[in-house]
Amino acid sequence: MQNPLQTRELAAMQWSELDGAPCPIARALAVIGERWTLLVLRECFSGARRFEDFQRGLGISRTVVAARLGSLVDAGILERRVYQDRPERHEYVLTPMGRDLSDTMLVLAAWGNRHLTGDQGPLVEHTHTTCGHAFRPVVTCSECGDTVSARTIRMRRTATGTASDAAPAA
Amino acid sequence: MQNPLQTRELAAMQWSELDGAPCPIARALAVIGERWTLLVLRECFSGARRFEDFQRGLGISRTVVAARLGSLVDAGILERRVYQDRPERHEYVLTPMGRDLSDTMLVLAAWGNRHLTGDQGPLVEHTHTTCGHAFRPVVTCSECGDTVSARTIRMRRTATGTASDAAPAA
Numbered sequence: 001m002q003n004p005l006q007t008r009e010l011a012a013m014q015w016s017e018l019d020g021a022p023c024p025i026a027r028a029l030a031v032i033g034e035r036w037t038l039l040v041l042r043e044c045f046s047g048a049r050r051f052e053d054f055q056r057g058l059g060i061s062r063t064v065v066a067a068r069l070g071s072l073v074d075a076g077i078l079e080r081r082v083y084q085d086r087p088e089r090h091e092y093v094l095t096p097m098g099r100d101l102s103d104t105m106l107v108l109a110a111w112g113n114r115h116l117t118g119d120q121g122p123l124v125e126h127t128h129t130t131c132g133h134a135f136r137p138v139v140t141c142s143e144c145g146d147t148v149s150a151r152t153i154r155m156r157r158t159a160t161g162t163a164s165d166a167a168p169a170a
Numbered sequence: 171m172q173n174p175l176q177t178r179e180l181a182a183m184q185w186s187e188l189d190g191a192p193c194p195i196a197r198a199l200a201v202i203g204e205r206w207t208l209l210v211l212r213e214c215f216s217g218a219r220r221f222e223d224f225q226r227g228l229g230i231s232r233t234v235v236a237a238r239l240g241s242l243v244d245a246g247i248l249e250r251r252v253y254q255d256r257p258e259r260h261e262y263v264l265t266p267m268g269r270d271l272s273d274t275m276l277v278l279a280a281w282g283n284r285h286l287t288g289d290q291g292p293l294v295e296h297t298h299t300t301c302g303h304a305f306r307p308v309v310t311c312s313e314c315g316d317t318v319s320a321r322t323i324r325m326r327r328t329a330t331g332t333a334s335d336a337a338p339a340a
Contacts, residue, residue, distance in 0.1 A: 015205055015206070019286075022293055023212070023279075023282075023293060023294065024278075024279045024280070024281070024282025024283040024286065024287070024292070024293050024294060025208060025209065025212050025275060025278055025279050025282060026209060026212075026282075027282045027286040027287070027293075028278050028279070028281055028282035028286060029205075029208060029209070030286075031286070033205065033208070035185055035199075035203065036185070038195060038199060038203070039195065039196060039199070042193070042195050042196075045320060045325075046325070076285075094320075097285045099319075099320045100281055100284065100285065101281060102319060102320035102323065103277045103280075103281070103307075103309045104274065104277050104278050104281055105195060106309060106318070106323065107273045107274050107277050107309065108194075108195055108198050108274050109193075109194045109195050109198070110194070110273075111194075111198055111270055111271060111273070111274055112193075112194025112195060112196075112197045112198035113194040114270065115246075115267045115270065116189075116194065116197040116198060116200075116201070117194070117197070117330060120330040121328065121330050122194070122328050122330065122331075123192055123193060123194050123197075123327065123328060123330055123331035124193065124194060124325050124326065124327050124328060124331055125325070125326055125327075125328050126323050126324070126325050127323070127324040127325075127326070128311040128313060128314065128316070128318055128322055128323065129322045129323070129324055130311070130314065130316055130318075130322045131311060131313055131314035131316065133311070133313035133314065134313075135311040135312045135313045135314075135318070136312040137273075137309045137310070137311075137312070137318065138309070138310045138311070138312050139273045139276060139277065139307045139308070139309055139310075140307070140308045140309075140310050141298040141300070141301060141303070141305040141307075141308070142305045142306040142307070142308050143298065143301055143303035143304075143305045144298065144300065144301035144303065144305075146298070146300055146301065148276070148298055148300075148305070148307065149269075149272060150215060150264075150269045150272035151269075152298055152299045152300045153272065153276065153296050153297070153298065153299070154296070154297040154299055155215075155216070155294050155295070155296050155297075156294065156295055156297070157293065157294050157295075158291065158292050158293060158294060158295050160287060160290040160291050160292065160293055161292075161293035161294055
């Protein structure tokens with residue numbers, strides 16, 4: 001098989017077991033792949049911190065908001081901080097691990113802007129405050145600086161990925 | 171409210187209505203936000219084309235594989251092609267819109283590699299075939315070429331985004 005990620009382990013995988021999969025996308029989905037989770041994170045990047053901000057911004061049930069915030073705290077993506085003592089109230093702040101998702105959010109938004117708005121053009125515009133221009137994200141290579149694309153990427157499992165593979169694919 | 175995406179429209183949103191939301195991330199999730207969909211796409215980027223490839227690579231029920239492939243075809247992300255006449259058999263090939271998701275997949279994989287493998291290091295390694303080096307994706311600005319981060323991005327809704335907003339937030 002050509003797929004370096006295929007394993008007997010993964011073949012028997014349930015959604016709830018993705019956090020142990022030998023694939024970083026599967027592991028990522030284990031923590032941000034539930035419905036509404038990325039929209040909760042969108043609210044974080046838009047400045048939401050308090051439960052009511054999320055509730056208002058998303059308009060979904062308080063139960064779902066609470067569940068998603070709780071999972072994101074458990075995963076280390078948000079930090080829960082006390083901002084008022086009596087009564088005790090909390091706010092939710094992106095950790096460095098959470099802020100690192102800004103790349104994913106930005107690139108996904110750019111894809112939606114490009115492909116899912118018909119002839120209407122972008123729904124949102126991103127400005128790079130450093131240079132002051134409206135921009136599109138361009139994904140480049142850390143080594144040579146050139147743009148990368150599906151056609152110029154090759155992927156292989158590392159020793160770590162292989163080691164966590166109990167039964168290598170034939 | 172500071173959140174430019176908050177709308178009364180969105181506040182009443184059901185998951186099934188995200189495809190009309192005035193937010194490109196919400197619209198993206200309407201087509202790739204279901205469980206397993208991004209893993210189906212991972213298989214595509216790893217070379218899977220035939221139903222059995224997906225079935226073997228993911229090890230989930232045929233019903234779910236068929237549903238996800240069907241949705242991706244409907245969304246214009248995959249194209250269904252006949253590769254054999256008698257009996258008729260199909261394969262699933264990424265469209266240009268689908269290949270454009272490679273950025274998202276790559277950046278998400280990099281995040282998982284960085285944050286979800288404990289002390290073990292990356293599970294997969296990406297090589298940039300143009301320069302031949304193992305690399306990390308770096309998200310840069312289309313205008314100035316510098317790296318962008320959560321702290322140097324400002325987002326605003328465009329006229330399109332505003333126009334599709336029936337009731338602007340106060």
